[in-house]
Amino acid sequence: MKTLATLLTQEQVQRTHKASLEVLSEVGMIVRNDKALAIFVKNGCEVDSETLLVKFPASIVEHFRKMMPPTFTFRGRDPQFDRTIPDDSPVIITASSTPDIIDPVTGEKRRSTSDDIARIAHLINELPGYDVFSISTLADDAPPDQFTISRLYPALKNCLKPIRSTATDIEDVKKVLRLGSLIAGSDEAYRERPFITHHFCPVVSPLTFDHDSTEMLIYFVEQGLPVYPSIVPNGGLTSPMTLAGTLVQGNAEFLAAAVLMQMIRPNTPLIYSTLPTMADLRTGAYASGGIECGMLQMACAQMSHYYDVPSGGYIGLTNSKINDAQSGYETGLSTMGGLLAGADMFNMGGLLDALMAFDFAKAVIDDEIAQMLKRVKRGFEFSDKKLALDVIAKVGPGGAFLSNPHTVKFMRTGALLPKIADRNAHGDWVKKGSHNTHDRALLQAREILGRENIALFSPEIEKKIRTEFDNLVAGDLKLPEGW
């Protein structure tokens, strides 16, 4: 793209920034974490130790936010899958951490397990549109003290692309890092190529740092390991019922988290990552499929450009329970909006029902949408060969292009050739069973799940992991019963 779509004037971007500074200096944030409080005190914020309210002088926010680096890198077990934003934008990621899955055989919703994560990891590894696997579901079968590694182990064992994960507390985090070191071969090897990117929501809107997520964010920044926060205001419930108000508050919250990170370790890479929504106050529903979510993401992308920091987040979610028209247009409208506004990262893949359930077919459909977004980003090419004036002259008025060598040359690259979208004549579509997109996508998922897993660990590593983590889930790829 040559210029980006913007919903705000440059003056409005500046006004949003100034208003955010005002919120941070005059309203402030409650900080429910001692380490964060100490860091803010040390760096000149006003802290009320009774109410835990921290006020951020504008000059301090300005000082630290200018330390944010302009890039962020996701590393994979295999370096060919490393992705740096914004250079490699758009980076497409699964949406994550849902408790439930739509069972691919019965079509019924049920709790997700570590076996499901192994399957999803393999699927994401094989689907070309995805760049990063953010672990889609929880593992209901996790042993009590292995909540996070029961998700991470099957993910890493079945996917060479960068893995994004979260954790529940610092004890948990230490197991995660130990697993990483065992796979990499040593602590040093893991720290040289940390193939797990950590993600937390340290801010509970409105304007509150929590304890645990903030603690873990601080830990990873201290360790110099890849981590970024997401900001998730919900207009009408946890932020104002107006787009501008939710943008300002969310931007203030982002700045607070960003400043905390830069205070700990200057120039720590991060992402302006958000999931801003407007509640549907007819029922109080969480409307992450609403067009306002896409609009707020577009405005956040604009703010991120003002700060010169990569941006993105949960763009393209749907409220639909199934892969119907709604799931298609909600994902389509918001992702194209985000792309054309210059968002770098899209946590868009595989979830239905406003983040409540993973669906294999949705992941495959979103892969095809991802490929379209990437095609748009590549844009037009204006070589003489592509302009084809000689071909237009040679074919001439009333002529046919099909048999021209230029057409033959570009027939497989001149347009994206989708696998899931149906382009049959109506009669052929009926003959082939009148399948809808969901059916076709599920078939493709099944075919991919039948392929060999190429991401397995060596027997030595496997043995070391199992020795250290007794009782660990199997994490092996296998087709679901009945498929």
Next chain:
Amino acid sequence: MKTLATLLTQEQVQRTHKASLEVLSEVGMIVRNDKALAIFVKNGCEVDSETLLVKFPASIVEHFRKMMPPTFTFRGRDPQFDRTIPDDSPVIITASSTPDIIDPVTGEKRRSTSDDIARIAHLINELPGYDVFSISTLADDAPPDQFTISRLYPALKNCLKPIRSTATDIEDVKKVLRLGSLIAGSDEAYRERPFITHHFCPVVSPLTFDHDSTEMLIYFVEQGLPVYPSIVPNGGLTSPMTLAGTLVQGNAEFLAAAVLMQMIRPNTPLIYSTLPTMADLRTGAYASGGIECGMLQMACAQMSHYYDVPSGGYIGLTNSKINDAQSGYETGLSTMGGLLAGADMFNMGGLLDALMAFDFAKAVIDDEIAQMLKRVKRGFEFSDKKLALDVIAKVGPGGAFLSNPHTVKFMRTGALLPKIADRNAHGDWVKKGSHNTHDRALLQAREILGRENIALFSPEIEKKIRTEFDNLVAGDLKLPEGW
């Protein structure tokens, strides 16, 4: 929107323009219409009367294309529905002229009739997202000499919004204008507020003016009645298999049609209207749902801005046969792309299967998408009230916005409240019957079709029309049998 997304640099826009001039001056166009040939000769083009090849000197194209006015107005029977682009952009229109309809009762595809057109007209009149009704289907029950008025009469009788129509030949056109005059009360009254906008595809790609459509385009321009042409190159078959090549050829074809119109009557309003596609050469399928169609529309919008003329066309079509995820994302991705690139007019509503079948549910779903596009276009509002800094301060860190008067004030306007999109909790959705988007949209269509038609003609006009056009179709709104 403040700035538009662009896929081309300004230099590439100019290069496209120059390359188009080169195509017109060096390759030229075949012109299969004597009147057009005469007009081109008279205005200084080189015409080979044997081959019918016309070459357009660049200076002549430049002279006439600068006469294109920057606006185009659609007029409705009721002036409150008049729409001028680009001021009222995006103007949302049904996609049109398909032979078939998905029967809303049986779900089966069948030929469409004038009764169907009456129903569709009423539906479009009632759905708030639509601005113009381009008659969606043909009328299979039309008497032999009433092909076009059998479509127009039920359309006008059931819809007060602007009607867009086409015609088959000049005899047909005369009946159309007579019908318009009878409804308006007189020729003069109709010409003062012509509530039918005419549309033709005079260019058959590559680079050929046909006889009939060109003849009718000329006629309406001569008459000073609203008309515009659409350009429909199909990469790989009727234009090059590259985006840049198809853009250049299509742009040349648009300029040729535009120049013809301006030669007849300087400053005739028109639209840079296109439906550019890239064929899927695995099968030769017409891929109007492909992302390249959206990308080409974005580039055409950019060309239209260079020429300072309103733009748009068939943006947001789908190849899907049903309202599934594909129909959702194909319509969603391309329309958002077109919107953010500044296209003014979207012929997006109601058709499935690459323009082959109308579907009531699709029309209702597209209405909801239209409302979202219009919401994006309105953008953010940055009043103090909307920024809500006082509300953020008052609610404070950790507070709740729900009960704040600001939230109550904006709860119905702060976010679009969709009718078709489902936002229920999963259990409620199941309890309500696990309906998909198609089912819900069809229910809404049925409810609307049960409403009173407020667009009827007076008994006097009705009598005059029936006296003049013996054997005319009924054109009355009634629910389909079995509904």
